[in-house]
Amino acid sequence: MAICLGAAPESLPGATRGKLLLRVVDKETGRPIAARMHLKNKRGKPVLPRGKGLVKWRDHFVFDGEVVLELAPGHYEFELEHGPEYRIRTGHFEIASKAETTQTLELERYVDMRAEGWWSGDLHIHRSPDEISLLMRAEDLHVAPVITWWNRKNRWTDRPFPSPTVSRLPGDRWVDWMAGEDEREGGALLFLNLPKPLPIADAKRDYPSSVKFLKMAKEHPEAHVDIEKPFWWDVPLWLATGQIDSMGVVHNHLWRDRVLDNEAWGKERNRHLYPPPSGVALWGMDIYYHALNCGLQIPPSAGSASGVHPNPVGYNRVYVHTGETCSYEKWLANLRAGKVVVTNGPMLRPKVNGRLPGAVFEGRSGETLTLQPTLKLALREKIDYLQYVKDGQVVRSIRLRQVRGKLPAIEFDQSGWFLIRAIANHPKTVRLAMTGPYYVRFDGRPRISRKSAQFFLDWLTERARRLPRKPESEFRETIAEFRKARDFWRNLVDEANSP
Structure with a gap:
């Protein structure tokens, strides 16, 4: 799709900027919507234009439905987005010297997760609290824990705590103003739904143990603690406490246009077994599967680390099923219950025998349990197949053209678990979706490998x-x-x- 705005610029010294009045509307309703734009010049370099009301980050900017962009004369290519439930709008325009042009662009929704009871969140956000309302609207995000204290940084050192610490914004969106992060030698834990920051400002690289702060957080019954990535060194230590609520499987090394192809200072992968670009994602997933293989019922989560890494807010997100209505408390409770899908691309809405992820199916020795998955799938990018992962192994790859409206059943004659994942083809990054696991227990016992x-x-x-x-x-x-x-x-x- 190409949109031509104005005439080609003259390459003249001292040519003044042109102005583009840009409006973005929902195609179905015609109403203005906040949006994110990735703009590049003729050399393919990102451009962050002048304009009142723009919120800029790395290679993109967001605006609230209407904006005047001031740009040097030239040719520009753009991608326009409103979260992953809308199709990406692409095009180009020309800015001429001193020209003033108006253009309205429509964005089309292709799936409505909320209408089916799925509410989106990003557990890892480092953006300014002053910007978060616009960012959530631009990304169609419902839950945003904003990291306001992180190691030696603490927004609340010289100002009063917000009251309440969780705000409900228009459009059924919730912001946790008191989310925090302990990121040191052993890795990073994310803390949600606390009344105040934990006293980590004086902590050293290794000491005191992150378990000390984990236990402090869990003195508050409503607190939620998330392992930010699976390959941090202290993951076995944290899991052994029994106080972890979720694990970030779709994490901040997965970027929109590439991957951060390392494990930071965490446990490194075997790059022959896990080559790039998918290796950094598959290694994290396999670690998570090892935890499930130990009988631990820990749901997957997702986070983008926008404000530290180049990702937009909500690029990596977790959808939690809460039904027609939502609240922050209900969203966290159902996240802990495993009623989740994590994604940075495909939109999955799964059920197995009519039940949501996190369900436990019971059996007795000598029986065979037959489980029938059903799945709604919506895509912006092509995927070739779905995968069944059972007890940590891919046991079935199902080509979409062979599905014909019905997925194959999966059988269990002993305890275990399984989930469904989809990975899109991309040459430089990893776009994936994964359901929360379904658990099978024979004679009341989980499988322990x-x-x-x-x-x-x-x-x-x-x-x-x-x-x-x-x-x-x-x-x-x-x-x-x-x-x-x-x-x-x-x-x-x-x-x-x-x-």
Whole structure:
């Protein structure tokens, strides 16, 4: 789709800027909607134009439905978006010297997740609280925990805490103003729904242990603690506490146009087994699957880290099913219950035997349980197949052209779990969607894999060896937490009922 606005500019010294009055409307309703634009010049370089009311970040900007852009004469290409439930509008225009042009662009919704009970959130946002209302509207995002305290940074040091700490904005959107992050040598934990920041400002790189702050957070019954990425070094330590609420499987190393192809200072992947660009995503997913293989019922989550990384707000998002209505408390409760889909691309709405993700199916020894998935799928980009992941292994790849309206059933004759995922073809990044897991328990017991429990035990041992021995008192306090975690994983190895 190409849109020509004005005439081609003359390449003259001192040519003045042109102005473009741009309006964006919903195609169905005709109403103005906030939007995000990625604008590039003829050399393919991102352009952040002048304009009142623009909120800019890295290679894009957002605006509230109507804006006057001031641009140097020239040729421009654009991509226009309103979150992943609308089709991307692409086009080009020419800006002429001193020209003033008006253009209205329509954006078309192709799926309405909220209408089907799914409400979107991004658990990892580093943007200014002053901008968040516009950003949420531009991205059609419903839940936004904004990181306002993070290691030594604390927005509330010289100002009163907001009251309430969670605000409901117009359009059924919720902002948690008191979200925080503890990001140090062991990795990053995200804290949601707290009444005040945790006292982490004086924490050192390794000490005190992040478990200390995890336990502090959990003194508040409504608090939610998220493992920001699966490959952080302290993941086995955190999982062993039994106090983790979710794990960021669609995380901030997955960017809109490329990946951050490393594990930061976390546990590195085998790049031969997990080559780029998909390797950084698949490694994280496999770690998450190991946790599920240990009988842990932890839902996946998603976060973009906009404000630190180039992602727009809500690029990586988790959809939580709460039905016709939502509240922040209900959204977090259903996130913890696993009624989720995580995505940065495909739109999945799954059920299995009529039930949402997070459901537990019970069986008895000698029986075979037959589970029938159904799935609604909406796409902006092509995917070739869906995958069934059962007990950590891809057991079925289903080409979309072969589905013909019905997915194959999946059978269990012993405890385990499964989920459905879709990965879009992209040469530079990873666009994927994954349902929360469904659990199967025979005789009331989960499946516990000896291999997966040993995986975390070995990892924990490797991490403990990296701890500095000084200061001695802090080392002793922290190593005590590691011993508790060691006992937890050893017990799982001993109690395993599956290879």
